[in-house]
Amino acid sequence: MFIVGFSSILTGLNFIVTTHTMRGEGLTWMRLPLFVWASYATSIIQVIATPVLGITVLIVSVERFAGFGMFDPARGGDPVLFQHMFWFYSHPAVYIMILPAMGVISETVSAFSRKNPFGYKAIAMSSIGIAFVGFFTWGHHLFVAGQSTFDAGAFGILSMLVGVFTAIKVFNWIGTMYRGAIAFKTPFAYICGFGVALATTSLDIHWHDTYFVVAHFHFIMVGASVMAFLAALHYWFPKMFGKTYHEGWGLVAASLIILGFNATFVPQFLLGNFGMPRRYYQYPEHFQALNVASTAGSTLLGFGFLMIVIYLVIALRWGQQSEQNPWGSKGFEWLTASPPPTHNFDEIPTITQMPHDYRTHEPPGVIHVG
Numbered sequence: 001m002f003i004v005g006f007s008s009i010l011t012g013l014n015f016i017v018t019t020h021t022m023r024g025e026g027l028t029w030m031r032l033p034l035f036v037w038a039s040y041a042t043s044i045i046q047v048i049a050t051p052v053l054g055i056t057v058l059i060v061s062v063e064r065f066a067g068f069g070m071f072d073p074a075r076g077g078d079p080v081l082f083q084h085m086f087w088f089y090s091h092p093a094v095y096i097m098i099l100p101a102m103g104v105i106s107e108t109v110s111a112f113s114r115k116n117p118f119g120y121k122a123i124a125m126s127s128i129g130i131a132f133v134g135f136f137t138w139g140h141h142l143f144v145a146g147q148s149t150f151d152a153g154a155f156g157i158l159s160m161l162v163g164v165f166t167a168i169k170v171f172n173w174i175g176t177m178y179r180g181a182i183a184f185k186t187p188f189a190y191i192c193g194f195g196v197a198l199a200t201t202s203l204d205i206h207w208h209d210t211y212f213v214v215a216h217f218h219f220i221m222v223g224a225s226v227m228a229f230l231a232a233l234h235y236w237f238p239k240m241f242g243k244t245y246h247e248g249w250g251l252v253a254a255s256l257i258i259l260g261f262n263a264t265f266v267p268q269f270l271l272g273n274f275g276m277p278r279r280y281y282q283y284p285e286h287f288q289a290l291n292v293a294s295t296a297g298s299t300l301l302g303f304g305f306l307m308i309v310i311y312l313v314i315a316l317r318w319g320q321q322s323e324q325n326p327w328g329s330k331g332f333e334w335l336t337a338s339p340p341p342t343h344n345f346d347e348i349p350t351i352t353q354m355p356h357d358y359r360t361h362e363p364p365g366v367i368h369v370g
Contacts, residue, residue: 007055008096012046017041026351030124033331033355034117037124041131046101049328053089056082066107080145087138095134098220099127101228102169105194108235109173111329112188113180119172120124123247129165143204185327186250190231194224195259203274209279212272215265222261230257230308238311238326242339243319249311258302263297276338331354 014102019032019040032040059070069075071082110117117123123140137156139147147155173191182188207213238244272278278288283291325334332355336344 001057005050005057008046009048010316012043012050012232014041014088015023016047019043024349024351027240030121030350031354032124034120034127035100038099038106038127040097041127042099043163044128045096045133045134049089049092049096052085056085056089059085062097062303065208075097080142083142083145084138087272091138091141092134094132094220094369095130097225099130101194102127102166104228104232105170105173106233107331108187108191108231109176109355110358111235111327111331112183112191113177114183114328114358115176115180116354116358117172118175118178120170120356122168123172125300126165126168129168133158133161133165140204144208144354182325186245186254187231187233187235189251189254189258190227192233193261194227194231203214207272209277209310210272211278213277214278215268215272218268221306222265223261227258228260236333237315237328238322239333239338239340241316241319241320242316242337244322244326245315245319246311249307253311254302256307260297260300260302260304264279264294264301265297267291267297296311330358 023032043285062068063070063072063075063077067075069077069332071077071079073079106117106123107286137159138157139151141157143152207216234250271287271290271294274287276283324336324337324338326338327334332351333340335349
């Protein structure tokens with residue numbers, strides 16, 4: 001865990017320092033691609049939160065081998081302290097997975113709506129806002145751990161602020177799509193699948209340790225991270241490999257995954273609301289139908305992923321050569337060949353335009369090299 005933790009910290013430092021010191025001429029902060037803003041905010045979380053997990057693991061090790069009583073109540077320790085330290089890292093870790101996904105959606109929404117991002121600054125600053133507020137919300141995982149009413153209320157309110165920053169992004173994505181020339185390609189299908197209320201004390205107590213929590217977690221991890229990963233995979237596949245995949249099979253697979261995802265986890269929301277606990281392998285018979293429905297949905301989900309693997313492997317082996325910029329995107333990365341040469345550019349380019357600028361018919365970014 002220490003080795004993996006150092007890897008995360010050093011990766012975050014790498015991205016932060018690169019963003020500060022290695023931007024090309026004219027690439028000001030307000031010209032950074034929105035995916036870079038999301039990665040920058042993610043890196044801040046990695047650098048600040050990951051050491052806390054390392055400290056926690058170190059304390060556990062010392063307690064086990066030296067007999068100290070930090071977390072073990074039999075030795076005078078406090079197990080709730082472990083929960084606080086664990087969740088201080090682990091809740092921001094959720095945003096480590098979600099923020100890059102949001103960056104992908106910000107990039108692809110503009111590309112497939114053929115419009116400039118609606119509220120570029122708002123989307124960029126909301127990424128920083130999520131990274132900042134995320135450090136003050138760990139306590140909503142401890143609503144039933146004996147914390148005071150004041151603490152529960154404070155953590156509930158702070159958790160709602162994350163929802164505000166997320167809503168800023170969602171409303172700006174919708175504003176970007178509004179009256180846009182939308183091209184419904186495979187990456188855009190996953191944007192439509194991108195997508196609860198555990199920040200409030202009363203509801204969290206009712207749903208605690210039920211299947212609602214399982215569904216909630218996977219709605220975030222699958223509905224956001226995996227959907228955005230698949231959107232990114234299909235969007236940048238021609239850039240990475242210089243090959244095209246079968247668009248029809250891509251849309252079929254996307255339909256199976258979105259349908260299977262909802263069919264898998266919506267029944268689990270209902271099961272949790274009806275009181276079915278998680279981590280139990282047996283359950284009352286009246287929960288059988290919803291469990292069967294969830295299993296059927298996961299089967300659809302599995303078929304969708306299998307289909308993606310098949311047609312992407314076929315594309316890598318027998319796919320047609322891709323154009324340099326098959327989507328007509330104005331993102332800076334599409335100025336190089338597909339796949340890109342080893343060093344991207346022979347000379348450092350000068351940036352003279354905003355990213356994702358669809359107001360002109362000039363090449364993306366209008367980059368002058370020299």
